[in-house]
Amino acid sequence: MNKLATIDLDRRQVTVEEIAPDLRRRFLGGRGINTHLLFHAVDEHTDPLGPGNVLLFGTGLLTGLPWVGASRSSFSAKSPETGHLGDSAGGGHFGAEVRFAGFDHLVLRNRAAEPVYLWVHDGQIELRDARHLEALTLTDTQDAIKHELGDTRVQVAAIGPAGRRCVRWACIMHTMADAWGRTGMGAVMGSKNVWAIAARGGATLPVADPAALAKVTRTHYEQITRSKGFLATSSYGTLVRLNNTRTQGYEGGFNHQRNMTELPGELDADVFLDRYEIAKTACFNCPTHCRHVHEVTLRDGTRRRGGGPEYGGAGGWGSQCGAADWRTILEAWDYCNDMGLDVLSATAYTAWLMELYEKGVIGEADTGGLSLRWGDHDAIMGVLRQTVERRGIGALIAEGWMHAARAIGRGAERFFDHVKGLSIECDDVRGHRAQVLGLATSSRGACHLRSRYTLEEFALPSSVTEALIGVPIPSDAASYHNKEHATVWTENVCALADALGACKFLSKWLSTGLLGVDEFRDAVEAATGMRFTTEELVRVGDRIYNMERLFLVRQGMSRKDDAPPAKFYEPWTHGPRAGTRVEREPFEALLDRYYALRGWDGDGIPTPEALRALGLEREGALVASARGPGRC
Ligand code: SF4
Numbered sequence: 150m151n152k153l154a155t156i157d158l159d160r161r162q163v164t165v166e167e168i169a170p171d172l173r174r175r176f177l178g179g180r181g182i183n184t185h186l187l188f189h190a191v192d193e194h195t196d197p198l199g200p201g202n203v204l205l206f207g208t209g210l211l212t213g214l215p216w217v218g219a220s221r222s223s224f225s226a227k228s229p230e231t232g233h234l235g236d237s238a239g240g241g242h243f244g245a246e247v248r249f250a251g252f253d254h255l256v257l258r259n260r261a262a263e264p265v266y267l268w269v270h271d272g273q274i275e276l277r278d279a280r281h282l283e284a285l286t287l288t289d290t291q292d293a294i295k296h297e298l299g300d301t302r303v304q305v306a307a308i309g310p311a312g313r314r315c316v317r318w319a320c321i322m323h324t325m326a327d328a329w330g331r332t333g334m335g336a337v338m339g340s341k342n343v344w345a346i347a348a349r350g351g352a353t354l355p356v357a358d359p360a361a362l363a364k365v366t367r368t369h370y371e372q373i374t375r376s377k378g379f380l381a382t383s384s385y386g387t388l389v390r391l392n393n394t395r396t397q398g399y400e401g402g403f404n405h406q407r408n409m410t411e412l413p414g415e416l417d418a419d420v421f422l423d424r425y426e427i428a429k430t431a432c433f434n435c436p437t438h439c440r441h442v443h444e445v446t447l448r449d450g451t452r453r454r455g456g457g458p459e460y461g462g463a464g465g466w467g468s469q470c471g472a473a474d475w476r477t478i479l480e481a482w483d484y485c486n487d488m489g490l491d492v493l494s495a496t497a498y499t500a501w502l503m504e505l506y507e508k509g510v511i512g513e514a515d516t517g518g519l520s521l522r523w524g525d526h527d528a529i530m531g532v533l534r535q536t537v538e539r540r541g542i543g544a545l546i547a548e549g550w551m552h553a554a555r556a557i558g559r560g561a562e563r564f565f566d567h568v569k570g571l572s573i574e575c576d577d578v579r580g581h582r583a584q585v586l587g588l589a590t591s592s593r594g595a596c597h598l599r600s601r602y603t604l605e606e607f608a609l610p611s612s613v614t615e616a617l618i619g620v621p622i623p624s625d626a627a628s629y630h631n632k633e634h635a636t637v638w639t640e641n642v643c644a645l646a647d648a649l650g651a652c653k654f655l656s657k658w659l660s661t662g663l664l665g666v667d668e669f670r671d672a673v674e675a676a677t678g679m680r681f682t683t684e685e686l687v688r689v690g691d692r693i694y695n696m697e698r699l700f701l702v703r704q705g706m707s708r709k710d711d712a713p714p715a716k717f718y719e720p721w722t723h724g725p726r727a728g729t730r731v732e733r734e735p736f737e738a739l740l741d742r743y744y745a746l747r748g749w750d751g752d753g754i755p756t757p758e759a760l761r762a763l764g765l766e767r768e769g770a771l772v773a774s775a776r777g778p779g780r781c
Pocket residue numbers: 218220240241382430431432433435436437438439440652653654655
């Protein structure tokens with residue numbers, strides 16, 4: 150236990166070391182320790198798809214322990230999609246199984262001479278030939294490895310054809326629909342010639358105080374299952390957002406040209422549950438079972454089963470690409486999962502191409518003959534297939550939207566909605582000021598899972614938010630007042646959850662009745678014996694966020710990169726809040742207050758004082774020497 154294994158793929162050597170207590174205390178695990186390792190392993194010159202990049206896998210401090218929903222783990226690397234911080238958290242059972250096999254963190258260095266998969270079991274790591282997996286989809290890859298190892302309980306994280314061909318926004322998958330989706334971690338794995346990691350182990354994880362952990366877990370289980378958040382999530386999963394955003398006027402449509410669409414009513418979570426869902430599943434030790442299993446008859450008459458979908462795919466191919474039927478959405482969703490394409494990037498890239506086609510920026514000569522009309526099934530599937538096969542317009546977007554925009558020219562980049570190179574999600578949050586700020590400041594680029602102040606959508610009384618955050622946050626989503634506190638709180642708590650391996654869907658990030666930092670503190674103490682105050686735990690999240698910021702500053706980023714997409718400065722076109730837009734002056738003032746609260750200067754650079762308070766002086770000095778004076 151408490152082991153970090155470094156796998157030199159070139160030399161086929163495995164080195165195992167203990168994780169130092171100080172590193173544990175300062176960064177806990179998962180995204181936290183990954184961020185520390187990544188900062189020191191690469192620099193601003195590292196080629197994301199070259200052997201000098203590292204691929205880090207990290208289980209959370211609590212992952213695999215008998216605590217509610219302790220399932221999450223993170224892959225991190227320099228991103229081949231954005232060129233800067235790459236990091237993605239996923240659930241399922243893989244992280245827990247890696248710990249049962251004896252490891253907490255894996256560091257993949259260099260590149261294997263031939264395709265391999267890693268077999269992690271009972272304190273050992275083997276490199277095994279993977280060439281026979283070349284023609285397989287992701288589900289078949291996982292099945293083939295389990296068959297080969299003779300144990301269906303083996304848990305596998307793998308890449309599909311997209312990752313093997315280094316599509317820059319390829320993901321890593323586990324089961325039918327658990328993904329480490331964003332920032333192209335599948336491409337990094339593919340660039341290392343590692344096609345999967347399989348894990349199985351029989352170890353019992355040590356618990357500092359088993360009786361206390363059992364009591365804490367029982368209390369947290371009851372707290373979760375009594376909450377309104379549980380009711381919504383266990384019934385609808387993330388699809389609850391499909392209905393919420395439609396009824397509240399910010400579903401986002403046609404590549405964010407509109408805030409609402411008039412697509413037919415089929416695009417509704419209840420329709421999906423009634424017609425297509427056949428079961429629900431859950432991640433390790435989670436009572437919420439928010440994951441759908443569906444069956445659908447495709448247009449060619451094939452009946453198929455898949456996992457999911459999540460809201461990002463349903464809204465992305467729905468309102469953003471104009472597909473008004475579940476069959477198209479589910480076919481596209483399943484294809485991405487089979488091939489290992491990140492669904493959020495896939496929907497954003499497709500919607501972007503459709504707007505370019507609508508505006509005449511590209512035509513069929515550019516698209517490999519595809520007519521990219523909104524909602525067209527063949528257009529959507531054609532874009533996805535061309536990407537995996539690296540042909541037609543797919544050959545361009547496989548290299549990322551920035552490369553494609555340069556190749557297309559004609560101002561194509563103006564129509565891609567992103568922050569720091571990562572596409573924004575399908576919903577349109579320009580009317581929610583803390584959420585806009587979080588989009589702009591999110592460390593891996595646009596991201597709902599590390600910077601979205603979700604509670605802003607519930608018009609909570611300020612007395613409730615004051616009790617939670619320490620400062621009253623206006624219940625009016627359109628107000629800019631005090632929203633910097635909401636965003637900083639969100640970013641720190643999300644970083645903390647990712648370091649613990651806790652699921653945010655079970656936390657106050659989603660609903661005030663769920664678990665908060667006090668509950669995290671009790672679980673950490675019972676499970677590990679490590680004592681923290683609530684404030685100290687929040688400071689760990691703060692430290693992780695600042696470490697990520699230093700990574701970005703070293704890449705040359707600053708205030709100029711903390712900006713919402715240009716379309717957010719244009720007014721909403723439809724619904725009761727038509728006319729709502731981001732106003733430049735109040736937004737810039739909000740950003741100033743956010744920087745001041747974080748202890749960053751007016752250009753968004755962490756000050757030496759702020760870094761000293763977090764124990765990050767050494768990293769600050771490294772960035773200053775790379776970027777010059779005034780850069781930490
Ligand atoms: S709430 Fe859903 S995503 Fe989170 S751990 Fe439970 S089943 Fe997994």
